[in-house]
Amino acid sequence: MKTPQHPNSQFPELARLVTLIDGVYAVALTLLVLDLKLPQNTDLAAALRQMLPGFLVYLITFASIAGYWMIHHGTFRHIAHGDGRLVFLSLLNLLFVTLFPLSASIVGGHPLEPLATACLSANSLLYCTTSWATWSYAAANRHLLAQKADYRRLQQAERMMLLVAVGLALAIPLAFVNVYLTYAIWILYTPVVGLWLRARRRPSA
Amino acid sequence: MKTPQHPNSQFPELARLVTLIDGVYAVALTLLVLDLKLPQNTDLAAALRQMLPGFLVYLITFASIAGYWMIHHGTFRHIAHGDGRLVFLSLLNLLFVTLFPLSASIVGGHPLEPLATACLSANSLLYCTTSWATWSYAAANRHLLAQKADYRRLQQAERMMLLVAVGLALAIPLAFVNVYLTYAIWILYTPVVGLWLRARRRPSA
Amino acid sequence: MKTPQHPNSQFPELARLVTLIDGVYAVALTLLVLDLKLPQNTDLAAALRQMLPGFLVYLITFASIAGYWMIHHGTFRHIAHGDGRLVFLSLLNLLFVTLFPLSASIVGGHPLEPLATACLSANSLLYCTTSWATWSYAAANRHLLAQKADYRRLQQAERMMLLVAVGLALAIPLAFVNVYLTYAIWILYTPVVGLWLRARRRPSA
Amino acid sequence: MKTPQHPNSQFPELARLVTLIDGVYAVALTLLVLDLKLPQNTDLAAALRQMLPGFLVYLITFASIAGYWMIHHGTFRHIAHGDGRLVFLSLLNLLFVTLFPLSASIVGGHPLEPLATACLSANSLLYCTTSWATWSYAAANRHLLAQKADYRRLQQAERMMLLVAVGLALAIPLAFVNVYLTYAIWILYTPVVGLWLRARRRPSA
Numbered sequence: 001m002k003t004p005q006h007p008n009s010q011f012p013e014l015a016r017l018v019t020l021i022d023g024v025y026a027v028a029l030t031l032l033v034l035d036l037k038l039p040q041n042t043d044l045a046a047a048l049r050q051m052l053p054g055f056l057v058y059l060i061t062f063a064s065i066a067g068y069w070m071i072h073h074g075t076f077r078h079i080a081h082g083d084g085r086l087v088f089l090s091l092l093n094l095l096f097v098t099l100f101p102l103s104a105s106i107v108g109g110h111p112l113e114p115l116a117t118a119c120l121s122a123n124s125l126l127y128c129t130t131s132w133a134t135w136s137y138a139a140a141n142r143h144l145l146a147q148k149a150d151y152r153r154l155q156q157a158e159r160m161m162l163l164v165a166v167g168l169a170l171a172i173p174l175a176f177v178n179v180y181l182t183y184a185i186w187i188l189y190t191p192v193v194g195l196w197l198r199a200r201r202r203p204s205a
Numbered sequence: 206m207k208t209p210q211h212p213n214s215q216f217p218e219l220a221r222l223v224t225l226i227d228g229v230y231a232v233a234l235t236l237l238v239l240d241l242k243l244p245q246n247t248d249l250a251a252a253l254r255q256m257l258p259g260f261l262v263y264l265i266t267f268a269s270i271a272g273y274w275m276i277h278h279g280t281f282r283h284i285a286h287g288d289g290r291l292v293f294l295s296l297l298n299l300l301f302v303t304l305f306p307l308s309a310s311i312v313g314g315h316p317l318e319p320l321a322t323a324c325l326s327a328n329s330l331l332y333c334t335t336s337w338a339t340w341s342y343a344a345a346n347r348h349l350l351a352q353k354a355d356y357r358r359l360q361q362a363e364r365m366m367l368l369v370a371v372g373l374a375l376a377i378p379l380a381f382v383n384v385y386l387t388y389a390i391w392i393l394y395t396p397v398v399g400l401w402l403r404a405r406r407r408p409s410a
Numbered sequence: 411m412k413t414p415q416h417p418n419s420q421f422p423e424l425a426r427l428v429t430l431i432d433g434v435y436a437v438a439l440t441l442l443v444l445d446l447k448l449p450q451n452t453d454l455a456a457a458l459r460q461m462l463p464g465f466l467v468y469l470i471t472f473a474s475i476a477g478y479w480m481i482h483h484g485t486f487r488h489i490a491h492g493d494g495r496l497v498f499l500s501l502l503n504l505l506f507v508t509l510f511p512l513s514a515s516i517v518g519g520h521p522l523e524p525l526a527t528a529c530l531s532a533n534s535l536l537y538c539t540t541s542w543a544t545w546s547y548a549a550a551n552r553h554l555l556a557q558k559a560d561y562r563r564l565q566q567a568e569r570m571m572l573l574v575a576v577g578l579a580l581a582i583p584l585a586f587v588n589v590y591l592t593y594a595i596w597i598l599y600t601p602v603v604g605l606w607l608r609a610r611r612r613p614s615a
Numbered sequence: 616m617k618t619p620q621h622p623n624s625q626f627p628e629l630a631r632l633v634t635l636i637d638g639v640y641a642v643a644l645t646l647l648v649l650d651l652k653l654p655q656n657t658d659l660a661a662a663l664r665q666m667l668p669g670f671l672v673y674l675i676t677f678a679s680i681a682g683y684w685m686i687h688h689g690t691f692r693h694i695a696h697g698d699g700r701l702v703f704l705s706l707l708n709l710l711f712v713t714l715f716p717l718s719a720s721i722v723g724g725h726p727l728e729p730l731a732t733a734c735l736s737a738n739s740l741l742y743c744t745t746s747w748a749t750w751s752y753a754a755a756n757r758h759l760l761a762q763k764a765d766y767r768r769l770q771q772a773e774r775m776m777l778l779v780a781v782g783l784a785l786a787i788p789l790a791f792v793n794v795y796l797t798y799a800i801w802i803l804y805t806p807v808v809g810l811w812l813r814a815r816r817r818p819s820a
Contacts, residue, residue, distance in 0.1 A: 018426060018429075019429065022426055022429045022430050022433060023433055025430060025433075026429075026430050026433025026434045026436075026437055027433070027437050029434055029504065029508055030434055030437040030438055030441060030507075030508045030511075031437075031441075032508065033441075033508050033509060033511055033512045034441070034444070034511070036512050037515075038515065038516055038519060040519075044516075044520055044523050044525050044526060045525060048516075048525070048529075059505075062505055062508070066501040066504070066505075069430065069501075070494075070497055070498075070501070073421065073426050073427070073497070074421065077422075077423075077426075198494075
């Protein structure tokens with residue numbers, strides 16, 4: 001994370017940005033659980049059963065945030081310098097990380113309502129779009145990249161974010177056809193895209 | 206962030222202070238969302254509509270904290286050493302970061318009451334004042350600065366904080382004339398000040 | 411935490427993973443307390459007395475998380491490089507850290523119900539199992555280890571996690587015999603395993 | 616924070632411990648505000664007035680935690696190596712940091728009840744006692760100290776913690792005489808002790 005000072009940049013090093021980002025991801029991952037509260041007006045076994053849909057939403061959201069963090073981690077290390085625009089895009093991206101606990105809470109309370117699932121899909125969609133913008137901006141400004149930056153990795157992260165965004169954009173109207181289609185996209189689509197891109201990358205390496 | 210040991214200082218390096226500061230900003234940015242709770246006694250579409258004013262306040266507060274963090278990040282890196290007074294001023298400044306979730310919650314619950322908006326304006330005003338005091342103190346104690354510190358950047362941050370503070374001080378009485386004037390100041394004034402100072406700086410660079 | 415770049419790895423350094431992990435532990439340790447709320451419909455002395463079982467559960471959970479963190483800290487430093495699978499296992503492991511506030515809250519509300527204690531036992535059991543998987547994976551992939559890695563430490567952490575997992579697996583059915591047996595395992599078993607392994611290690615050192 | 620490897624220690628470096636500690640302080644400082652909720656069943660001006668006692672308790676607790684963090688920061692940097700016991704004492708110390716939001720909440724709800732103030736005094740007292748134990752342990756195990764450690768600083772921190780602990784121990788029974796005596800100790804005693812020790816240190820420097 002230590003980078004040589006870049007004289008023309010206002011944010012010559014990114015260590016603090018990374019600390020803030022990791023802090024927000026850590027808090028968001030941990031706050032998700034605050035939405036899961038045991039119902040009080042019933043016996044424990046029934047209360048636990050009532051919590052199941054919310055718990056499933058919790059698992060989906062945790063997996064999404066954790067997966068997004070993995071992509072961020074694997075990509076951002078190829079960026080060595082910042083400028084105002086990169087920091088702005090990163091903070092805009094963080095906005096949609098902090099919204100996940102709210103979106104998850106809306107879906108957890110109304111797991112079968114298309115409108116509720118649309119909130120979480122839109123949240124993820126906006127996260128992916130701003131991620132894509134961040135990687136595109138960095139890729140187009142090579143003086144921001146690390147000396148040994150793997151340029152293909154940035155392009156791959158861009159492509160990944162676009163593909164996931166397309167899936168999430170489809171999940172919004174599909175929920176009004178059948179809400180389980182949205183769940184299928186959330187649970188299956190993103191890992192499949194990730195694994196497919198990973199498989200494609202290997203031969204060229 | 207690594208600095209040579211300064212023998213007369215009790216806080217020769219600032220890494221831990223920066224970690225604490227970034228931690229508090231990260232938690233504050235993420236806690237804001239806990240105030241947004243879906244109303245239960247209505248259908249989902251109406252409940253989402255009822256959340257809109259609170260959501261707007263959320264966006265304004267997130268943008269404020271994120272913007273203040275950007276200024277802190279761009280300025281604090283010119284300070285290399287600490288002393289008791291600098292750490293004290295930084296912690297006082299953090300107090301007003303931790304209060305943002307409360308002020309935002311007061312405005313979110315009463316978005317059109319001048320007294321509520323005055324709470325958030327006063328919170329921002331006190332943040333800016335203590336920020337200004339921090340930058341002034343560092344600028345007046347050059348042995349605290351980094352070797353290649355950009356002195357003008359500190360002066361610019363001081364001026365920025367004073368100008369924003371003046372706007373926020375005006376926002377408090379103006380809310381009692383028309384509460385939307387306060388919203389106009391929150392949404393328009395700070396970015397305009399920031400962009401204007403940035404534009405002014407460029408020619409002199 | 412600084413490691414030489416490992417060319418074939420997608421996560422050549424682990425600093426950010428460690429930051430995320432420590433952030434999640436820090437937030438989880440601090441969020442636990444949010445479940446302790448003073449009952450309002452009684453005088454203060456009675457309210458404090460009513461909080462006692464929840465407070466005991468708080469202490470047990472804090473001690474568990476803190477103890478798990480100590481083991482993680484003492485073990486993970488022997489790992490120098492990451493790959494996708496190690497990061498995946500670490501994030502899966504973190505899932506069960508973020509669930510502790512929920513499990514503790516379930517037990518705090520129903521301290522004498524076997525089903526409630528089974529939730530916290532299962533949570534700890536899944537934490538230990540994924541920890542064990544992490545240490546096993548690292549031990550089986552020596553190119554991930556630090557140059558001067560103490561291989562026995564990894565094996566010891568594996569064994570520790572397996573032994574604790576066995577105890578927790580027994581705690582689940584035993585709670586239905588007598589719920590205090592579960593408390594005995596929580597409070598006594600883990601420290602005894604830890605101290606016993608520590609004592610065994612010394613002669614061989 | 617970078618330290619040469621100490622072969623006999625299980626925790627040769629303390630960077631992760633410091634990250635965890637700073638994370639817990641940051642979260643605790645920010646969570647305090649969650650206890651301040653605007654009363655709903657009254658007009659805004661009256662609701663704000665009702666919040667005042669809780670707000671004062673918030674300020675006192677924030678100042679306490681921030682002050683304790685300053686002492687920790689100024690002292691812990693003289694410790695370079697860890698062992699199991701130092702880490703254990705540090706985590707025990709952290710337990711009492713995480714309890715501050717609860718104690719503050721009890722006092723905020725019952726600001727004039729001696730029993731409530733006793734909870735916060737006891738929390739601070741236990742924090743100071745475990746801090747004192749940490750500094751004493753490090754001072755008695757010089758191989759844990761940094762090469763250029765200022766030994767007097769550790770002794771001063773020990774003395775500070777003992778003196779504050781004595782004041783807090785007196786605050787518990789004095790609250791049952793007159794609860795405002797406890798507030799006087801909280802607000803006046805600790806800063807006076809701190810400034811007095813600081814003044815005494817200077818001539819000897």
